[in-house]
Amino acid sequence: MxxxxxxxxxxxxxxxxxxxxxxxxxxxxxxxxxxxxxxxxxxxxxxxxxxxxxxxxxxxxxxxxxxxxxxxxxxxxxxxxxxxxxxxxxxxxxxxxxxxxxxxxxxxxxxxxxxxxxxxxxxxxxxxxxxxxxxxxxxxxxxxxxxxxxxxxxxxxxxxxxxxxxxxxxKLIVHRGVSPLVLVPQETMSTALARSLQPESVPHADAIFNVSRSTLLIAALIQSPELLLAATEDKLHQSYRASAMPETDRLIQELRAAGFPAVVSGAGPSILVLCSDPGQRLAAAELVGSRAATPWQALVLAVxxxxxxxxxxxxxxx
Known part of the structure; x- marks a missing residue:
């Protein structure tokens, strides 16, 4: 007590x-x-x-x-x-x-x-x-x-x-196959600014979409990493903040199109890629390295x- x-x-x-x-x-x-x-x-x-x-x-x-x-x-x-x-x-x-x-x-x-x-x-x-x-x-x-x-x-x-x-x-224990990669740009992002871009209400369909994906994400992270690409889809916040970090948004779209489960890390502008195996991290880092317009640091991190x-x-x- x-x-x-x-x-x-x-x-x-x-x-x-x-x-x-x-x-x-x-x-x-x-x-x-x-x-x-x-x-x-x-x-x-x-x-x-x-x-x-x-x-x-x-x-x-x-x-x-x-x-x-x-x-x-x-x-x-x-x-x-x-x-x-x-x-x-x-x-x-x-x-x-x-x-x-x-x-x-x-x-x-x-x-x-x-x-x-x-x-x-x-x-x-x-x-x-x-x-x-x-x-x-x-x-x-x-x-x-x-x-x-x-x-x-x-x-x-x-x-x-x-x-x-x-x-x-x-607290939940993450599946050992989950291999995070964080891609960090030189520029910063204010959390307050990111939150100010968020609308006070969202469409009912978008709320349902995120409920389904967030529950799927828990299953993907603790049991089924092969579901991470579908499980990391979002309609509640990332699109509203995209204008404040255009390169982050562009690279996330390119990563996802190539099959990598990429999302904004927190309020951004870093990118989190929740890879399902260590080799996938190297491929994701290489993609960003070849397509980024500005320097990005790749952090290969454990949970x-x-x-x-x-x-x-x-x-x-x-």
Missing amino acids: TDTSSSSVSPAGRTVTVRVPGTTANLGPGFDTLGLALALYDELTVSVRDEPGAFVEVHGVGEGEVPTDETNLVVRSIAHTFAAYGQELPGLHLVAKNAIPHGRGLGSSGAAIVSGVMAAKGLLEGIVEIDPLGLLARATELEGHPDNVAPALFGGLTIAWTTPDGPQFK DFKGATVVLHPDEVK
């Missing part, structure tokens, strides 16, 4: 190390519901220090770009979690080693939020116990929807939904089955 006691105990002298996978959401038809964890990781070390405030070092992706003070998203996530359990935030020193691309539809903001929530869990170990639904609730409060933070927290394929009691999730981890080093005093 989650302890929401307001008594505050200092985690002085503690250091934790957190590892969080990148994610890809929607997976075509599963808009705001389905997410998949990928073996691409941000790593974070957080130490409690005597001085108040937060000091952040960023290495890798985002270095020299993201805030290095209390406005940093990871710091805000730690602070949010401490406050939710009635704990006083100590001074913090953070060292972030980031590999997840920013603004490309691979869950970088969700990973930052989960990093902070998991760091808070580790720093509060033995003081406040935070259960899985508590972690998901805190992360969703910051992210706004659970489809990215659920797989980042728990790994694998996740189905996420909300109830009056808060967000819920179900992450573990999710976010946190290790407490109680004897290290920083």
Whole structure:
């Protein structure tokens, strides 16, 4: 059970190390519901220090770009979690080693939020116990929807939904034949912009279409990868956002015409290809390499089955 006691105990002298996978959401038809964890990781070390405030070092992706003070998203996530359990935030020193691309539809903001929530869990170990639904609730409060933070927290394929009691999730194990390929362009895409292009209502037939494809997609991912091309069809969101990322849309159409189960990764502009065998990934990457008008990076990734981890080093005093 989650302890929401307001008594505050200092985690002085503690250091934790957190590892969080990148994610890809929607997976075509599963808009705001389905997410998949990928073996691409941000790593974070957080130490409690005597001085108040937060000091952040960023290495890798985002270095020299993201805030290095209390406005940093990871710091805000730690602070949010401490406050939710009635704990006083100590001074913090953070060292972030980031590999997840920013603004490309691979869950970088969700990973930052989960990093902070998991760091808070580790720093509060033995003081406040935070259960899985508590972690998901805190992360969703910051992210706004659970489809990215659920797989980042728990790994694998996740189905996420909300109830009056808060967000819920179900984790599923992906068939070993599923071989993700992510194609990452140089340009970025704002999630807020992508969502602004979404209509408030869609045709009834399109809603039925996506219900059928999203249920088929779960079967394809956990049992029948040969169905992935049909299962990744979508009429709810990708076509509405196509004008904001024309090359992404063009390449997805070309990939699908060639038989590859290609979709927009999250809000884009990256492309996710849910291949049914490793060899198919190479062929898909070659197609994009030969037809793209701009440079694209091909990331051959495994599915992450573990999710976010946190290790407490109680004897290290920083």
